[in-house]
Amino acid sequence: MAASDAEAAAVCLLYSYLRPDHEMMVGEALEARGIEASLSSRIRPVFREVERGSTTSLDAHVRPVVRKYLERLGGTLTSRGLDGYMVMGSHGGVLPDGVAASQPARLLLSGPAGGVMAAAALGGTVGISDLFTFDMGGTSTDVGAVVDGQPLRRSSFEVAGLTVGLPTIDVVTVGAGGGSHVWVDPGGALRVGPRSSAADPGPAFYGRGGDVATVTDVHMVSGTLPPDFLQRYGITGDMDAARAACEAVADQADTDLDGFCVGARRVADATMARAFRVLLAGRGFDPGTFTLVAFGGAGPLHGASLARDLGFTRVVVPSAAGAFSAMGIATSDILVERxxxxxxxxxxxxxxxxxxxxxxxxxxxxxxxxxxxxxxxxxxxxxxxxxxxxxxxxxxxxxxxxxxxxxxxxxxxxxxxxxxxxxxxxxxxxxxxxxxxxAGPAIELRSRERAEAGYRCSRRRVLFEKGWLEAEAIPMDGLSADHSGTGPAIIEGEGETVIVPPGTGWRVDGPGNVWLEVA
Known part of the structure; x- marks a missing residue:
């Protein structure tokens, strides 16, 4: 092995969950030769050697990359006067940095887990115990659930066909996000994802060389995203490029541009709905008894339409929805499991x-x-x-x-x-x-003042399913507690944009969450 230039190795002996000493000897021999060792008796010291072996193999696969990243992170934090840090784990708690570096398999679903934990905390704040979470980002969508105030968990999960025998928040992921490609299959049907332009080059609208139509480009052409939404990041945006990318796919689908945009948004919803149905059908849940929490950079764009299709009657877009998962990570408990x-x-x-x-x-x-x-x-x-x-x-x-x-x-x-x-x-x-x-730190969100007058808004044309309509364009920072209205409307925040379809009621609560009553 030393001659193979291997950086890491997985060690899984049949009965090491009972007696780990032989695995430890093998690990010491490997590390003496400069090879990092993932030992099954440290990562998951329980029976079932196949699950234990695949978990350890995956841990070894990501170990060098994670270790180097955490070393750089730790060095940067130290240089800025911060001593020590915690890392979110897939199990719904934060881990000491040493555990994260030595058992990186525990981090595989850490980001999505943060969103579910944030939703559970939100539910406790507003008095709702049953929630479905909808986290739509740039490349994927993650769906989870909170039942009786507790996140759903699993004892194992799969990554790239490998079983990971570690406890985790139960999250179902599909390859559909704001940067996902919209394309036409050989049969002439529209598809969304799993290929993605990600952040680089990004959607055609970003003007960074991307020329493939994405979900974001569709929203730009539909008017659901404001033309200047990237200016806060120093990006002017290229509407002509977004339109050209969408027109190219519309031509392949043999439809006009409006029909393409409406169809692409419907296909995106249908793709993401598959993740919901895994939990709804698999667990026997009735969506009418749950509140849908829509967050991530793109989740509020699709929350109302997905809720309507799946049978949810209430949607909440949390304050600072674009950073909601990060808030969940920052407030999670330290959680060590043995x-x-x-x-x-x-x-x-x-x-x-x-x-x-x-x-x-x-x-x-x-x-x-x-x-x-x-x-x-x-x-x-x-x-x-x-x-x-x-x-x-x-x-x-x-x-x-x-x-x-x-x-x-x-x-x-x-x-x-x-x-x-x-x-x-x-x-x-x-x-x-x-x-x-x-217990993790508590974050007290500042309450908005009660509304003393109506909200300010402009109007613009937005493409909905039944055509172009004049919709209110409402800045989020101009809303106060108890402001309410009925769609069509677009509520525009710094990190999220909420689509309120025609006939859907909306209101803002004290902490700044936006509630939708789905028509």
Whole structure:
């Protein structure tokens, strides 16, 4: 391996989740030869070697890139007088920098996780416990859900066909964003994504050499985005280039420019709706009982139309929607997780629980202390993965450390998940898990003053599904709490633009969130 110029290697031995010493010896030998080692016993010390192996392989694949990036980041922060930092993890909490660098597989869905955590916090602030999140950026759209105030989570997920056996916020991603290409397939149908112009060269409107029609170009030609929306970034914009790019695809689709723009927006909505249906159908949710949270740079452009298509009746565009995920990251709890495999009948597992809990607690508290966090400020949460003997998968249930897990814990969880319990069958405790949580900082958003007069606006022609209409163009910074109206309207903020279709009601609350009642 030393002769292969490999930068990193994955090490996964069959029973290392029980005895990690051999993996550690292999890792030391590799690192002595200048090869970074990802050890499965450090990343995910539980049984199921295939998941453990694929997770470790992916960790090794990204390790050199992530390490170098974090080293540069740390150096820059230190030069500016900032000592230490945390990194968002896919599991919905921030991790000490040392953990992030040594276990980069835990960061794979960190950005989307930040948006879901922000939505959960928003729901707690406004008193809504059931939310769907719609985060549309430049290249992709991420969809998640908050149920009873808690983000939906998964015990594993897939990246590029590889199973990642790490806990994560449940997020479904599709390749549709503001920079996604609008194109015509061999059958003559319009498509959106997954190819993207990203930020460089960007949409044709950016005037940086891009000549492929994107979702952003479609919005420019439709009038849904203001012609000067890039001026704050020092970019004048090239409307002629955007129009030419859209006309080229319209010609391929054998339609006029207006028909192309309306169709492209509908196809973008349909593409993103697929991600919603994975969660709606897979979990059996009724969209009418959820509020849709639309954020990201492009989410508010499509929030109302997607809600109408999917059956949501209420949409909220949070204040500073373009930076909403970043706010979620900044306010997330520090969250350290440790688990161990027992694979024992529940009564036998209870007899060994004391030693396991002690080991997990010691390791987790040491990790916090090494990052400069007071371990005594952490709140513990205990979980077990349980199953009936012979089953291939487990159910995760919380337990109290004083009473420990019981057979009844699994019976109740199984009945809730599948409609029946298998009382009389042997119950096994497969894994034990500790979560140590340190509360993140709270951000108090400044409330807007109550409206004492009407809002100011201009008017411009905007292309909606039924044609061109005169719509109100309302600057977000001119709105006060309790301002309200009915579409057609375009509400324009610094980092987001909200489309309010004809007949859709809108209002602004105290913190500056925009609420839409979908017609």
């Amino acid at each position: 688990d161990r495999t027992l694979m024992l009948p529940v009564e036998e597992a209870r007899g060994r629980l004391g030693r396991v809990l002690s080991d997990l607690t010691g390791e987790s508290m040491d990790e916090l202390a090494s990052a400069g966090v007071d371990p005594m400020s952490a709140m513990p949460e205990w979980e077990v993965d349980m199953r009936y003997r012979g089953q291939g998968h487990e159910l995760t249930v919380p337990f109290h450390v004083c009473s420990g897990p019981t057979e009844e814990n699994l019976h109740r969880a199984h009945e809730m998940a599948y409609g029946h319990a298998m009382k009389g069958e042997t119950v096994e405790v497969v894994n034990v898990r500790l979560k140590l949580r340190v």
